[in-house]
Amino acid sequence: MVQSIDIQLTTKKKEKPPAKNLQFGVHFTDHMFMLDYHVDKGWHTPRIMPYQPITLDPAAKVFHYGQTIFEGLKAYKTEDGRVLLFRPDKNIERLNRSNERLSIPHLDGELVLAALQQLVAVDQDWIPSEPGTSLYIRPYVIATQPCLGVAPSTEYKFMIIMSPVGAYYAEGVKPVKIFVESEYVRAVRGGVGEAKTAGNYAAGLKAQEEAKEQGYSQVLWLDGVHLKYIEEVGSMNVFFKINGTVVTPALNGSILDGITRNSVLHLLRAWNIPVEERTISIDEIVEAAKNGQLEEAFGTGTAAVISPIGELNYHGEKLIIHEGQTGELSTKLYDTVTGIQNGVLADPFGWMVDTTAASTASK
Template sequence: MSKVSISVTRTSNPKPRPDEKNLVFGKTYTDHMFIMDYDAGQGWHDARVIPYQNISLDPAAKVFHYGQTIFEGLKAYRTDDNRVVLFRPDQNWQRLNRSNERLSIPAVDPEVAAEALRTLIDVDREWVPSEPGTSLYIRPYVIATEPALGVSPSLKYMFMIIMSPVGAYYSEGLNPVPIHVESEYVRAVKGGVGNAKTAGNYAASLKAQEGASALGYSQVLWLDGVHRKYIEEVGSMNVFFKINGTVITPELNGSILDGITRKSVLQLLRSWDIPVEERAISIDELVEAHKNGTLEEAFGTGTAAVISPVGALHYAGEKLVINNNKTGELSSRVYDTITGIQRTDLPDPFGWVIEV
C-alpha cells in the first residue's frame, strides 16, 4: 500500500522521441516530471506527476543564495524481454537522506520516493531506450524554496525527479582515460560536505577540471585537503588501484562520497575472493608502485560510466602510464559483470536489480 497519493497530469503535447542511436547525456528530457512540496509544520505534500516544464521561484529562494540543495543519480534499463529495471534504487534513497541530513533538509520517506519514481517511469515508460548500452538517466533532487535572505535552513522545499534517455557512455569501447593529479585545489575535508551529493561540491571542482582539460587530461584525481597527499576521488567517481594483486580503494573518511557503484564493486570483488583493502593510500605509494612495476590497474567507478579505466596519471610533471595505457583484465571483468547484471543478461546473486 502506497504511503502517498500521487496525482498524474499527462501532457497534451508529447515530444518526438529522440534517435536512440544518437543520444547525448543530459540534453533530452522525457514528457513528464515529479514534484512534491514541503512546508514547515505540514511536511511533504502535494505529490504530483506533471508535464515537463519550467518552474517558477522567487528571486530570494534560498537555493540561489545559500546552496541548500542535494541530488541523486540512477538509471533505468530496458531488458531484452522488454521489462524496465532499476539498479539498487534503495541505496540512492538512503544516500539522498544522508545528504539531506548534512544540508539540514527534511528527510524524504524512501517508500514515497520509490513510489514517485515508479509512477513517473510508468507514465514515461516508452522513453526507456532499448538500444544496446542506452538507459534512462534519473535525477532526483531537492531545492530550498523559501524566499528569505537570512542564513538559516529553509522552511520550504521542492523534491523533484526528472529523467533523460542517454546513450552508451563509451561510444568506441571501454578505453582508458588520462588523469591529472590536482595539487593546488582541494575538493573537501572531513567535517565538510564532501560525502554529500550537493551542488557546491561540483561547482568547486570545475576550476581544477578546466586546468586538467587544458593539459590534455580527462579527469582530476583529488588529494586530501589536509596533508595534500592521500588519494580521495577521481572527478565525480570513486577510484580503485590494483597493486601487486590487491585492489585498494580510499576508505570512507567523511570527505569521500559513498558511491553505490563503489559499494557494488567491493561486494563483487570479495565474492570473487580477490583481496580488497579500504584504507588511506598516498600519491607517493602510487608513484612507488608504478616505479617498481606493481601498479597493475586503476579505474574509477560511478553511475554514468560504471567503470572508467585509468591509463595514465600526471603528477609533479611526470606521466605515469598504467598497464601500457590498456584496459586491464579486472576492469573489463567488473564492467562486464555489473552491466550484465544491470540489464539482467547475467544472474543477479546479490538482489541488486528491481523491476518497475
C-alpha cells in the same frame, strides 16, 4: 501509508531523439515528479506532471546559500521487455544522508521509491533499448523559501526528472588520462564531501578545466589538509590494483559513498579478490607504478560504471598504467555490472528492482 500520487499526463508529447544522437543530460522525458514541503505541513502534494519550467522567487534560499542535494540512478529495458532499476534503495538512503547534512527534512523512502517507479512507468517509452543505453534519473531537492537569512529553509521542492542517455563508451571501454591535482581541493573532512550536493561539483570545475587544457580527462583529488592522500577521481570513486590486491580510499567523511563503489566491493569479495578500504597516499601509487606493481586503476560511478585509468600525471611526471590499456579486472567488472543492470546476467545480490508491473499498469 504512502501518500497517493496524482498523475497529470501531458497532451503534447515530445519527439524522441534517435538513439544514435543521445547525449548525457540533454534530452528530457515528457513528465516529471514534484513534491512540496512547508514547515507547517511537512512533505505534501506528490504529483506527476508534464515536464515544464518552474518559477522561483529571486530570494529563494537555493540561489544564495546552496541548500540543495541530488541523486543519480538509471532505469534499463531488458531484451525481454522488463524495466529494471539498479539499487534504488541505496540512492534513497544516500539522498536522506545528504538531506541530513544539508539540514533538509527527511523524505519518506517508500514515497520516493513509489514516485520513481510510477514516473518511469509513465515515461517507459523513453527508455532506449540499444546496447549501452539507459534512462538516467535525477532526483533532487532545492530550498525555495524567499528569505535572505542564513538559516535552513522552511520550504522545499523535491523533484525527479529523467533523460535518455546513450552508451558512455560508444566504441568500447577506453582508458582515460588523469591529472593529479595538487593545488585545488574538492572537500575536507567535516565539510560536505560525503553529501551529494551541488557545491562539491562547483568546487571541482576550475581544476577540471585546467586539466583539460593540458590534455587530461579529469583530475585525481588529494585530501584537503595534506594534499597527499587520494580521495576521488573527478566525480567518481577510485580503485587501484597493486600487486594482486585492490585498494580504494576508505570513506572518511569527505568521500562520497558511491553505489557503484559499493557494488564493485561486493563483486571483488564474491570473487575472492583481496580488497582493502584504507588510506592511500599518492606517493604509494607513484612507487607502485615505478616498481611495476600498479597493475590497474579505474574510477567507478553511475554514468560510466567503470572508467579505466591509463595514465596519471603527477608534478609533470607521466605514470603509464597497464601500458595505457584497459585491464582484465576493469573489463570483468564493467561487463558484470552492466550485464546485471541489463538483465543479461544473473543478479545474485538482489540489486535490480523490477518495475515491469508498474509499467504494465500504466499502459
